[in-house]
Amino acid sequence: MNILLTALGVMALLAIVLGAILGFASVRFRVDADPLVDQIDAILPQTQCGQCGHPGCRPYAEAIASGDADINQCPPGGEDGIRKLAELLGVDFKPFDGEAAEPKPKSVARIDETTCIGCTLCIQACPVDAIVGAAKQMHTVIESECTGCELCLAPCPVDCIRMVPLGTSVETWKWRYPVIPIRTIKA
């Protein structure tokens, strides 16, 4: 009987102590944001273009994390992006939908400064503040900050913005994948 009581007492004590530790830990080491969202957000290309149907990359990351969105909605991320997301989330790779926008070569917006009327609409549309200018003053795009999201094209009343593909320079050139040519050998 005594042993039984002791055992019960020890178990109860353990439960209280461990419960207290867990309770403290859940308060002290609480994680506010979903770390998965950050991880997904780190993979997304941050063009903030909205082609996925979400108002920016982070909302899309949140949608993926909560299971509301598929991983194949981000054309600027390309298939590499889908692959990385699939790896992170432990799901299968999924190609782009048939009707989804095609991934395009990286380009930046350029404003035709002779046509620009200084309406500031593109400045308001730019998600990364890459357009400088003021009302009734000429606007211009900071090329190094432009993500190529094309959000400035639609609001322009005079259609003076166009996308210029960046192309490759000596600095961004990449050694191509070595292809070993197959030769036919006469029998």
Place this chain on the structure above:
Amino acid sequence: MRQLYRFHGGIHPPEFKDLSNGTPIAQPPLPARLVVPVSQHLGAPAKPCVAVGEAVLKGQVIAGADGRVSAAVHAPSSGRVVAIANADVAHPSGLPQTCISIETDGLDRWVGKTPLPNWQDADNETVRAFLRDMGVVGQGGAVFPTALKLGVSQLDTLIVNGAECEPFISCDDRLMRERAQEIAKGVMIAGTLTCAAEMLIGVEDNKPEAIAALKAACAGTPIEVVSVPTRYPSGGAKQLIRILTGKEVPHGMRSTDFGVQCFNVGTLYSLKRAIVDGEPVISRVVTLTGELERCGNTEVLLGTPIEHLLAWAGVTARCDGVIVGGPMMGFPLGSRAAGVSKAVNCLIARSDTLLPQRPPAMPCIRCGACADACPAELQPMELYWHAKAREFGPAQEANLFDCIECGACSYVCPSQLPLVDFYKFAKDEIWAAERDKKAADLARARHEFRQFRIERDKAEKAERLAARAATPAAAAAPDAAKADAIRAAMAKAAERKASAAPPPTDDAKRAAIEAAMARAAAKKAEQQDADAPPKPVLDDAKRAAIEAAMARAAARKAEQQSAAALEAEAAPAPAAQPVIDDAKRAAIEAAMARAAAKKAAQQGAAVPETEAAPAPAAKPVIDDAKRAAIEAAMARAAARKAEQQSAAALEAEAAPAPAAKPVIDDAKRAAIEAAMARAAAKKAEQQGAAVPEAEAAPAPAAKPVIDDAKRAAIEAAMARAAAKKAEREAQKGQDPQP
């Protein structure tokens, strides 16, 4: 006798050095044109500081160092700058890069030479800045700015790299044989600058003449010339350090962490020329070898087109391509028009007999020969598998970036796999991913800041509104500060929002009519403005541009609508019945407005003092201007609100009405309102197209269509005439000014 160490691996390829090392360094004729790349070094490309058409002298700076990791570029000969543009360069990509093209005048006139005679007394910083501006960079192949490498002090060992281990190349060999004195001087300078305890020159034992010449030159100095066994790649910096000192530089560390720094002999030669003789780096020794009639070494001016050198050396018929660098680490040249840069040490005219084509690659048989040959003690087959499968993470973990791309593994591979190509591919992919990641981080930071800014502005606005609501008296002071005015405007807009909730249809009509009238008034006002002093001209130009834009947009919209909805085609016409008419008028107006804008702009350019004008309602009528601006803001807000409502309730779409309410005789305000009303009308038009039954609504003059149409047409004609007159007068007003 110094104790030497052995590095892991290495190979003994056939040398072919006697093709070119028998004759002294020659001087090819001056080319007619020099194509000097601005990026001949690691780091930021130099910034061109000459203009096209400018005459330059030999040794004059034509592009200045840009930032810390950079080096200046100098004119290799005197002449005239004929182009600063993209041109072919000697790069594996074959892509063009910014080059400064100089047409030589054949005189080879020097700019004043500026040596640094008191370099011993000058502090390290001064000497390094001097070297950077003299364009001294590493000539062993990596073209790293030498100034940065001299930033260390208290070296245990300064190693001078004269190994020149790659086959075919003999430029360092000839340089050491013929200019050993100057190299020794350069070594002494570098040793003094880095306070080196010992100075070693490592030379492979297949160059006995060079060793003898250096030994003679270094007699009586603390420099020691060491003969090292011939084994490729003993000329790699880490490998030579290992041979001479026994120190192995581990992954992720630099040789300077172990008190060792390595310089190429050519670099120290150019360093001596810069400091003692005041000559910037404008030439280098290049080996011309292979299928040439005259193989040998030449002192080539930088920027000399490679085709000029080959023509001088005489290419034989067997040659089927040019390799820049050696056969192990070099790359095939894309365009022979490319100029020689500081990195080009050798040009091989190749042929299949000289360098046989690589047999077709076979699968890896996991023999491990590559691992035995690897001087960096990597597992090349592992790197190959990862790179082939595009698994860049594991490749990096297998120390991909320790690979020096020497090509020993490819050389020994029994399956003839192009291993180094795979490593280069993987490295470039990793660098590209790194660049993308940086760009994404920047975009994320900027986007987050933008979100934060928008939120903050909203909060501040709300705060101001609350403060405004607390003190309604402030609204009565239109002459007060601008902030007050804006607040007032917002408050009024808010009031109107409330009142405009059930907007009567009559209002819409009235608004439209008033808008039309206002437009006419605006044109008249323009005329008056034109009579007034030239100030408002630029203003007019801008307004004209805006109107043009709006008109163009209207035309486009009208066109779209007419194509889409045939039966609804009457709807979009605000003043005249047929859509096409409207579109045309809009187009014509646009054209006129554009012309006016251009004229005004020209005048504006001629009379710079008018540039203060763009403030729409300049100084003389501040009160009016402010009021107008306020009204404009209010009207805009109201219009937007109304639009939203009209989407919900169709008959409510005539919202622009509130804008017309206030009775004002100010011409400017009228003009602004007119523009806004037009915009609103256009928006309404859009809606009208969507909902055919609402088609009458956007028509400014409502039911009596024909009457209204006529009147509108007349008005338009009148307005156009008025505008033309105004323009003419404006021009007249401008003319006396210039």
